Amino acid sequence: MITTQIKNRVKYTIKKIKPGIDVECLSDDAWLTGNPYYFSPIDMAYLFFELEKHYKIKIRSESLQNYGFVTINGIAKAIQSVFEIG
Numbered sequence: 001m002i003t004t005q006i007k008n009r010v011k012y013t014i015k016k017i018k019p020g021i022d023v024e025c026l027s028d029d030a031w032l033t034g035n036p037y038y039f040s041p042i043d044m045a046y047l048f049f050e051l052e053k054h055y056k057i058k059i060r061s062e063s064l065q066n067y068g069f070v071t072i073n074g075i076a077k078a079i080q081s082v083f084e085i086g
Contacts, residue, residue: 002080006080009051009054010047011024011072013051013054014032014047016050017043017047017050028072029071029072030072044069047075048069051079059082063077063081064078
């Protein structure tokens with residue numbers, strides 16, 4: 001199960017990148033690169049590095065495969081897996 005704390009941090013970072021988006025009203029399974037977020041590749045890279053920096057982790061490349069880093073739930077799962085495996 002993905003922790004609420006990680007999902008909240010992902011949402012906080014999304015708001016930092018795209019301040020006009022109300023992430024609380026949106027699905028945690030919506031793709032960040034599509035409607036309503038419209039993240040660019042640069043936005044996605046910024047999100048990736050901001051979260052790695054905050055948690056002082058390196059997200060494994062396996063988490064990026066099969067679109068694992070395109071939704072709030074997917075990103076939170078990728079972060080949580082780093083802590084579970086170590």
